Amino acid sequence: MIGGLWNGISGLNSFEKALSAESNNVANVNTIGHKSDDVSFQDLMYQNGYGKGTNIQTVEKDFSQGNLKITGNSYDVAIDGRGFFLVKEQGTNDIFYTRAGNFKMGSTGTLQSIDGMTVQGIQSLGSTVISTDPNDTQFNNNYDQFIASSTIYNGNDIQTINARSTDFRKTAEDSGVSGQGYKTAAAKMNDIQALITNYKEKLELYSSNPAANPVASVAAVTQVPYGTTINNLNDENDIVQVTINNITIKQKFDTDVQTTMNKFADKISGVQGVIGTVDTNGLVTITSMVPGEDLKVTYPSINNDTSPSVNPITEPVQGSGIGLVTSARDALKNALEAANAKFIDMTTNLDMANQANLVTSDIQLKLDNLNISENGLGEVEIDDGKIFVKDGDNKFIVGSISTAYFNDELSLNPEGNNLFSKTNLSGEPIDATDANKLQGKTLELSNSNLGDNLTNLMVYQRAFEANSKAVTTSDDFLKTAIQLKK
Template sequence: MIGGLWNGISGLNSFEKALSAESNNVANVNTIGHKSDTVSFEDLMYDAGGYGKGTNIQTVEKDFSQGNLKITGNEYDVAISGRGFFLVKEQRTDEVFYTRAGNFKMGSNGTLQSSNGMTVQGIQSQGTIAVGTNPNDTQFSDKYNQFLASDTIAYGDNIQTINARATNFRQTAEASGVSGQGYKSASSKINDIQALSTNYKEKLELYSSNPTANPVESVAAVTQVPYGNLINDLQSEDDIIKVTIGNITVKQKFDTDIQTTMNKFADKISEIQGMKGEVDTNGLVTITSMIPGDDLKVTYPSVNDANAPSVNEITKPVKGSGIGLVTSARDALKNAIEAAGAEFIDLTTTLNTANQGNLATTDLQLKLDNLNISENGLGELEIDNGKIFVKDGDNKFIIGSISTAYFNDELSLNPEGDNLFSQSNLSGDAIDASNANTLEGKTLELSNSNLGDNLTNLMVYQRAFEANSKSVTTSDDFLKTAIQLKK
């Protein structure tokens, strides 16, 4: 009878704890990243007669199964799909905790933080290399208001973003040069920049598709047309000299004298987008492509329909490869912009993830001005599988990567509240989880509490509690009867 009484009491104690655990699951059904508790019971030791001594809570373990993902549209929200935890650091103590809750924010100092103000840990980009007209300009400023190019290149452990801008070349472009020696009008300079900007974007795309290719610089094509003595036939306004470049035929009628006519002929060649024309006193016309690597097809040179001598390819175009593609196109664009009286700047930002496996992490700075990338500190954040990009207008920069970690025995982690866990002796050390999950931007992981199961368990535990209370009262009735018998 006494044994039955204690058995009932053990049941009351155990199911009271189970009710607390299950009600906690229900209470946290809307908690971001919450992992529900699973209660396991054990029976107690038996006596020699084979009678049990009641029950006890064996374990209350976290269920680390995947919670449902919800798209929120918030640029700071991140969800883990798969195994692992975010690393967050308490700023006062530098202690690192682990969480599945990715409802992040930007702190007042520009760092990525958890909702309770801990700094999210990851890898920061390794600085920015600037190439431009003014060596003192190392970041974008308001004067660089003309977008030129932007691309992202991934190779090995590196992710690069290359971005280019210029000052307003449309306002500064002016005619310059000597007639017949590469003279350029303001409009032709602007057209050249547009062609070279397009070429730079194309070369960035080529480089992005094969960034590890052997670096070979592109070479611009140069072709000469020796009109020679044919130019002496330019004597009257009915006389004409012409040539076809690509699919454009350039014609020039006699004007004033032979040299003036030839100079104007060369100037018309220079008016073609991405071309430069020059002529000497012997009628040798030199045609240069300003776009490195592009073919230069020159055909049908003539004076009054009398064919000139053969076209001579002085320098054959070289397409180039690897980073050589990029530097050649960039330098050609830079030269054209400077020829238009404007300034050019090109920024290369690199993120190296070689030490990601060592979990050598740091706070993640999000503001572009703090990173010396742009005077416009606040850009539009974009998180792609943990890689953090910030957009500044049409330019996009890689600035960091969010780290995640897993444990060999995650059930031994210490729950700390606030959606946090801490490492224990039994959990083992944190291990890089970058290959064990994907990180979804603008998304949150919901609680994995299942209301259907939770409410069912609550009813079961409630009935079990009532049944055990009945065991106590029944045992008490037996004791009363036994005492009455003794009397």
């Protein structure tokens, strides 16, 4: 009878704890990233074949995947798969682990958890800047013309290349000497447009094969020796002509032979992306401003009755790797500067080589703190843990969020606030990059299942009532035994 009393009390104690654990699951059904508790029971020792009651064996976390909910918030991130985010307590520098990805930007510009812990990851390296003005080391509002933005994935390295310029349409002016590469303002603007297109194309080629050996692009040069045939230019009925890239250039006799040939060269320079020059012997040199692009020169003549030869001096070379990007960038920079405009090009790198070793740091998001742009607050975009910040049409890689898993997740110590800490039994954290995918603008919901939770609550409630009945029944037996003595 005494044994039955204690058995009932053990049941009351155990199911009271089980009710507490299950009610905690219900209470956290809307908690971001919450992992529910699974309760296991065990029977106690036996004596002469009689059991001595029950006890809670374990209360373990269920680390199964929770449902994912799209939130649209740029700072929200969900882990789809195994692992935890790493967050650091700023006062103690202690590292904790969480599945809750409802992040924010802190007052210092770092990526933080909702309770102010800094999210750990890899910060981008310093940027390489090529600019017309050496004092301009970051983007500013003077550079209001978007040129290009590209993201290149090259093994462990992620690279963003961004370019802008000042408004060349406002600063371009006619300049140069007639016959020696003279350019009108309109021609300069057309050249710049061609070189912008070429730069974007070269960025795309580089992005498709970033590991290729760097080979610089080479611009084509062709010469047409009109020679003594220029002496046939005598009056306004005489014409010198040539076709360049399917555009026919014609010049009537004007004043004298050299003036005519100079104006002819000037018209050649009016062709988009081409420079024309001529010497005193009638040698016309036609140079492509676009590195790697074909230059088609055909049908040179004077009065349609002579045919000077066409002599390719330099064949175009497209180039490869970063070399073709550098060549295109330099050509564009020169054309912009010829139009009295300024150019700035910034390459930002994220080195992922130490990711597997979980060498992490705080992640800075503000572009001015990173010396990328004077416009500090850009639009954050997170793609599989890679953090980009947009400033207008330009997009910069600034960091990557790290995740880790443990060989024994069940031995992690729950700290509250959606946090876990490692223990001796859990082992050291291991890089989880290949074990999950990070979903931007998404949160992982609690994996508590209300159906199961409420069913368990009813079972535990009934079990609690049944064990209380066992206690009262044993008590009645004891009362009867005591009354027998009377």
